[in-house]
Amino acid sequence: xxxxxxxxxxxxxxxxxxxxxxxxxxxxxxxxxxxxxxxxxxxxxxxxxxxxxxxxxxxxxxxxxxxxxxxxxxxxxxxxxxxxxxxxxxxxxxxxxxxxxxxxxxxxxxxxxxxxxxxxxxxxxxxxxxxxxxxxxxxxxxxxxxxxxxxxxxxxxxxxxxxxxxxxxxxxxxxxxxxxxxxxxxxxxxxxxxxxxxxxxxxxxxxxxxxxxxxxxxxxxxxxxxxxxxxxxxxxxxxxxxxxxxxxx
Amino acid sequence: xxxxxxxxxxxxxxxxxxxxxxxxxxxxxxxxxxxxxxxxxxxxxxxxxxxxxxxxxxxxxxxxxxxxxxxxxxxxxxxxxxxxxxxxxxxxxxxxxxxxxxxxxxxxxxxxxxxxxxxxxxxxxxxxxxxxxxxxxxxxxxxxxxxxxxxxxxxxxxxxxxxxxxxxxxxxxxxxxxxxxxxxxxxxxxxxxxxxxxxxxxxxxxxxxxxxxxxxxxxxxxxxxxxxxxxxxxxx
Numbered sequence: 001x002x003x004x005x006x007x008x009x010x011x012x013x014x015x016x017x018x019x020x021x022x023x024x025x026x027x028x029x030x031x032x033x034x035x036x037x038x039x040x041x042x043x044x045x046x047x048x049x050x051x052x053x054x055x056x057x058x059x060x061x062x063x064x065x066x067x068x069x070x071x072x073x074x075x076x077x078x079x080x081x082x083x084x085x086x087x088x089x090x091x092x093x094x095x096x097x098x099x100x101x102x103x104x105x106x107x108x109x110x111x112x113x114x115x116x117x118x119x120x121x122x123x124x125x126x127x128x129x130x131x132x133x134x135x136x137x138x139x140x141x142x143x144x145x146x147x148x149x150x151x152x153x154x155x156x157x158x159x160x161x162x163x164x165x166x167x168x169x170x171x172x173x174x175x176x177x178x179x180x181x182x183x184x185x186x187x188x189x190x191x192x193x194x195x196x197x198x199x200x201x202x203x204x205x206x207x208x209x210x211x212x213x214x215x216x217x218x219x220x221x222x223x224x225x226x227x228x229x230x231x232x233x234x235x236x237x238x239x240x241x242x243x244x245x246x247x248x249x
Numbered sequence: 250x251x252x253x254x255x256x257x258x259x260x261x262x263x264x265x266x267x268x269x270x271x272x273x274x275x276x277x278x279x280x281x282x283x284x285x286x287x288x289x290x291x292x293x294x295x296x297x298x299x300x301x302x303x304x305x306x307x308x309x310x311x312x313x314x315x316x317x318x319x320x321x322x323x324x325x326x327x328x329x330x331x332x333x334x335x336x337x338x339x340x341x342x343x344x345x346x347x348x349x350x351x352x353x354x355x356x357x358x359x360x361x362x363x364x365x366x367x368x369x370x371x372x373x374x375x376x377x378x379x380x381x382x383x384x385x386x387x388x389x390x391x392x393x394x395x396x397x398x399x400x401x402x403x404x405x406x407x408x409x410x411x412x413x414x415x416x417x418x419x420x421x422x423x424x425x426x427x428x429x430x431x432x433x434x435x436x437x438x439x440x441x442x443x444x445x446x447x448x449x450x451x452x453x454x455x456x457x458x459x460x461x462x463x464x465x466x467x468x469x470x471x472x473x474x475x476x477x478x479x480x481x482x483x484x485x
Contacts (some may be wrong), residue, residue: 008338015345019352026356030363037366166457215457 021157039063040128042094046070049144050116054173070127072114076106079236085110098140102131104245106233113237116144125153126241128234132226135218139170139226145184149242152194155179157223167219178210184231191235193228196220281403285411285446288480292415293473297383302416303465304375307427310434311371312420314361320409322353323385324402329353330393331401337394346389347380354379382411419468427459 003011006127040059047053053066071095073081085091093112101109114127126149130141135161144153157170169175179194186192192208200214212220231238271278293295305315326349330337337345358376361369369376379385386406393401425431429442442453458464476482 003338003340008341011336012337012341012344015348019348023352023355026359030359033363034359034366037363037369041366041370163461 032040039094041071041138045142045156045158046114046127047116049142049154050125051154069117070114072112072115075111075113075234075237077109077111077233077236079238081236082110084220098129098131099138101233106229109233111233111237112143113234123147124239128230130226130230132222132229134159134165134170134222135216136163136164139219139222141223141226143179143230145238149238150185152179152182152184152186158171159219162219167215167216169213169216170219170223175213182210183207193224195224214225269386278400278403281400281406282410285404285407286414287411287476290415290476291384291387291408292412292469293476295384295387297387298412299469301375301378301382302412302419302469303462304378305317305372306416306420306423306465307460308424308434309417309420309432311368312416313435314365314368315372315375315390316409316413316417318354318357318361318372319379319382319412320406321357322350322379323388323409323412324405325353326350327388327393327401327405328398331396331398334394334396342394343386343390345396346386350385350391351380384408415469415472418472418477419465422468423459423464426456427464429453429455 004245026195028056040062044062047062047070053062053065056065057231074083074091074093074096076082082091091110093114096110096112096220098112101111114129115123116125116127118124125146127142127144130143132139139157139159139162139164141155141157143155145151146153155176157176159168159170162168162170178196182194184191186208193209194210196210197212197221198217199212202209202211207213272334284292288294292299292302296470301315301319306312329349331344333373334346354377358369361372361376392404396404421431424433425441430438430440432438442455446453456464459467
């Protein structure tokens with residue numbers, strides 16, 4: 001049976017309207033839920049850098065801890081706090097898209113900084129988001145420094161599509177654990193960042209080296225570059241707050 | 250020209266008109282479901298849908314979610330296509346089928362993102378790639394375009410489960426051999442290598458090959474081998 005052209009066109013138009021409508025409705029309807037999921041995911045990552053949250057399954061508990069213990073600011077490359085963007089809109093640190101910012105010139109980026117306060121009102125640790133490239137696609141990390149802004153308290157690394165079992169191991173606790181206690185400044189107070197070495201089972205690591213992942217040298221290099229690039233950008237802020245012996249809010 | 254193609258590609262399971270009412274689970278209908286599980290399996294016999302069979306089978310749990318998503322998409326796209334089969338203009342039927350599949354897949358993806366964000370991150374692009382899974386479109390073109398809705402649903406379940414059980418078996422062995430565990434992320438989670446190792450007093454080494462796609466090929470090959478031996482398949 002051969003239908004007329006008019007029928008075919010009308011059918012196609014009708015189909016588009018029905019399916020398009022159905023999809024738009026779902027998309028709009030599910031948006032709030034999806035946004036909440038993204039928010040929980042971000043906050044999980046931030047908290048994951050300073051504490052072990054693997055045993056907490058209830059997302060509301062995560063949000064509760066986050067709201068209670070984490071404050072955030074957004075800074076520019078000079079370490080000055082920025083509150084509003086060019087259009088005068090308030091900037092919320094949690095809403096800053098690190099990936100989009102990473103594409104900008106370092107001088108124009110917005111850098112969120114999260115401060116974790118265990119109790120009282122002294123900052124216990126600073127959490128710095130970082131973003132870079134692995135072997136296949138982007139990698140990202142939340143680096144938590146202790147209040148001396150030198151010693152690593154923890155790191156939470158994430159990736160999009162690093163090789164499972166090789167580069168993807170950066171998300172494993174056993175790999176991230178290797179960063180704990182390392183230092184980003186040398187004894188002369190110069191920023192040296194932290195390097196993941198090539199190969200696994202390296203002995204005699206100093207304060208700025210962590211053991212590598214065998215078979216994932218390029219992912220390791222990506223992590224190194226990411227940390228170094230971003231620590232340079234945060235350097236002004238770090239220097240400013242390091243001199244304050246007791247950083248308070 | 251295009252009508253000829255349609256006739257050739259449509260399967261010969263055409264319901265004879267005006268027969269006494271067929272039982273809900275007649276022998277013919279049971280075959281619609283059971284054939285794709287073994288003798289006409291979409292992956293091992295027709296060798297369709299291999300890309301996702303390789304990509305999402307590193308662990309059992311994501312594979313499970315993927316299976317559910319694929320069964321959902323096949324069943325409902327079969328149903329919708331079958332309901333519309335007399336209205337669909339022949340000349341644009343492939344585009345229409347694609348639109349149906351794409352809509353359902355996008356729905357699945359959106360729902361996953363809203364309710365199971367972790368799984369959404371793990372499966373990522375692969376849920377979207379169900380659109381290109383040849384099994385789904387193959388069933389629409391070969392079956393749903395020529396059969397009644399109820400039979401089409403059965404066919405959808407048959408092909409869906411035929412796909413699902415294979416990738417679940419592949420995932421089970423890949424996780425076991427590549428990660429040393431079974432069912433990670435589910436209540437049945439068990440560290441096989443760890444426990445067996447401490448029982449024997451040795452450290453069992455996992456095989457990284459199975460984490461890679463190559464491992465899936467190996468297991469898939471073994472499954473096809475066993476299946477062909479059992480069914481007495483001979484290459485012509």
